[in-house]
Amino acid sequence: MSSKEVKGLRWYDEEKLKIDRDINYGRPYQQCTMSVMDTIADPNISFDEKGICNYYYEYKKAEKEQVFKGNTGIQKLNDAVSKIKEAGKGKEYDCILGLSGGADSSYLAYLAKQHGLRPLVVHFDYGWNLELAVQNIEHIIKQLDFNLYTIVMDWEEMRSLQRSYYRSSVLDLDVPADHMIFGALYQTADKFGIKYILSGKNIVTEAVLPRAWNYNKFDLANLRDIHRKFENGSLKKLPALGVWQFGIYTAIKRIQTIELLNFVEYNKTEVKKLLSKELKWRDYGGKHYENIFTRFYQGYLLPVKFGIDKRKAHLSNLVFSGQMTREEALQELSHPPYDPSLVLNDLEYISKKLGFTVEEFVDLINQPNKRHEEFATDARERKLYWWLIKVISPATQLLRNLKIRN
Numbered sequence: 001m002s003s004k005e006v007k008g009l010r011w012y013d014e015e016k017l018k019i020d021r022d023i024n025y026g027r028p029y030q031q032c033t034m035s036v037m038d039t040i041a042d043p044n045i046s047f048d049e050k051g052i053c054n055y056y057y058e059y060k061k062a063e064k065e066q067v068f069k070g071n072t073g074i075q076k077l078n079d080a081v082s083k084i085k086e087a088g089k090g091k092e093y094d095c096i097l098g099l100s101g102g103a104d105s106s107y108l109a110y111l112a113k114q115h116g117l118r119p120l121v122v123h124f125d126y127g128w129n130l131e132l133a134v135q136n137i138e139h140i141i142k143q144l145d146f147n148l149y150t151i152v153m154d155w156e157e158m159r160s161l162q163r164s165y166y167r168s169s170v171l172d173l174d175v176p177a178d179h180m181i182f183g184a185l186y187q188t189a190d191k192f193g194i195k196y197i198l199s200g201k202n203i204v205t206e207a208v209l210p211r212a213w214n215y216n217k218f219d220l221a222n223l224r225d226i227h228r229k230f231e232n233g234s235l236k237k238l239p240a241l242g243v244w245q246f247g248i249y250t251a252i253k254r255i256q257t258i259e260l261l262n263f264v265e266y267n268k269t270e271v272k273k274l275l276s277k278e279l280k281w282r283d284y285g286g287k288h289y290e291n292i293f294t295r296f297y298q299g300y301l302l303p304v305k306f307g308i309d310k311r312k313a314h315l316s317n318l319v320f321s322g323q324m325t326r327e328e329a330l331q332e333l334s335h336p337p338y339d340p341s342l343v344l345n346d347l348e349y350i351s352k353k354l355g356f357t358v359e360e361f362v363d364l365i366n367q368p369n370k371r372h373e374e375f376a377t378d379a380r381e382r383k384l385y386w387w388l389i390k391v392i393s394p395a396t397q398l399l400r401n402l403k404i405r406n
Helices: 014-018 055-066 072-088 104-116 131-144 155-168 174-192 220-231 242-250 270-279 292-306 311-320 327-332 340-354 358-365 379-405
Strands: 095-098 119-125 147-152 196-198 256-258
Touching: 014 256, 055 311, 072 095, 072 196, 072 256, 095 174, 104 119, 104 131, 104 270, 119 131, 131 147, 131 270, 147 174, 155 174, 155 340, 155 358, 174 196, 174 220, 174 242, 196 311, 196 340, 270 292, 292 340, 340 358
Parallel strands: 095 119, 095 196, 119 147, 196 256
Antiparallel strands: none
């Protein structure tokens, strides 16, 4: 297949985006003098008198509050590990660890082994795995001698849900997968009586992300409305995670998430070298490119349809954390976000798997964009939930203190 054979197929053109005042929200183009963040598709970016964007200061604040190094980091890590082990006494597993085959979750598994944790390693198969990611998972499980628990999502329901998001023309096509993955994590933790979920989320490589570049992953009302309106679908088999389900898991069953990578020195380049040497891990290129769907969405669809090149956020994060220079980040951005020949192969594969012709798929990509807020939302439920938590938490803590004293 060649681009000439795909009528209406567009390509990313950053120079055109720089002078498009609509996508720059009426402002002239400007790029941060410290990072590679810019005004394209970001209504919330601002700059100080030196031309430094707000994301630098937001990153530094998050780093100061959530990243712990040296002796403090060691103590934080040891405390977290002790807490997890104590909660897991007498059980086969003391924590849940979601493994995608990417660097963050792979290193988290390595770290868990080094500290004597007994995780139930969970992998989510929703139909789009790259063979390389599968091989990484197999190597990690074998080398670390962990048990793998694979959750295979119901394909017909997942397919219908992803079709509805493509047809809706909303921004965040990762919502269906991210929503169900977290739902499955909590569901699995509850099933096995496990109180802690290990998260590969960390500040030094992924704190930076403009609010306009994604949507609330847990807005179940929004998800259901999009699914109903574009596929007439309903969720019966997928592990949905709405406000009240989340409340039951976290506030009542007290399942907690711990981000261990914020307690250690986490240099992405060095980590990849270690994983390659110790676990036979191989890099698949691109952050979150562990499956074909996400690779196409982040590498082609976001830049072309919405003007969003997420590499800018990922690279800027590494600049802010001292793992990359601005010049290196600019050099990386000088390359296309996605190999054109791979775009065409993935487009054909994804459209066929979702039940569209290539022509239908391209037509959907070219539809006017819609905002998630044009559909139903659980914003009122979330507001009520957090109000209840605010009211109930002090009373609950008082009862706990009385119980301890008695």
